[in-house]
Amino acid sequence: MLESLITSKTRIKLLLKFFLNSNNSAHLRGLESEFGESTNGIRLELNRFETAGLLCSHSEGNRKVYSANVNHPLFIDIQRIVHKHLGIDQLVEQVALRIGELESVFLTGAFARGQESSFLELVFVGKKVDREYLEMLINKASLFIKREIHFRLIDSDEKESILQSAGKEKFLLLWQQNN
CATH class of the missing domain: 1.10.10.10 (Winged helix-like DNA-binding domain superfamily/Winged helix DNA-binding domain)
Structure with a gap:
C-alpha cells in the first residue's frame, strides 16, 4: 500500500x-x-x-x-500510517482485544529495530491466556494483514527479566491493558 x-x-x-x-x-x-x-x-x-x-x-x-522529531505535528499521523502499512493496528484489533487476561503486546525483531522483514515478531504478556485460542487468532490476523506472524507468550512475572536481558530498544510496546 x-x-x-x-x-x-x-x-x-x-x-x-x-x-x-x-x-x-x-x-x-x-x-x-x-x-x-x-x-x-x-x-x-x-x-x-x-x-x-x-x-x-x-x-x-x-x-x-x-x-x-517526535514533536513534529505530523509525527503521530505518520506513525499511524506506518503501523497501518504493517498491519499492526488490525493485529491489535483482531488479537489483543479478544484474549482475556492479556497485559501487553510488544513488537520485537527486525521491525522493532526499524528494518524491513517478511514477518512480524510479537511477545504477548499475560496470565491464563489460552494458547490454542491465541494461535487461532494469530493465524486469522496473519491472513488478514497478509504477513507471517511469529509470537511468544510469556507470563507477566517473566516480563521484566526478559525485557532487561534483551535491552529496551529491541522491544516496542504496541498495546497495554488499561487498569
Missing part, C-alpha cells in the same frame, strides 16, 4: 526505521550498510526529511546521528 503512495524505496525504509520505533537513531554509514544502498540516495532523503522537520540530528564525534 505505502509503495503505491511513496515511490522511493529509500524513503519507505527511512519511514519504517524512524517512525515505527521513535527511539531508533542512525547515522549515514550505518543506514548504508543496513539498507544496502548508496550513501548519496540515503543522504538526499535524510536531508529532505530534516528540512521538513520530520527528523532531527545531532553530532556524535564526526558522525551526524538522525532520529525522528
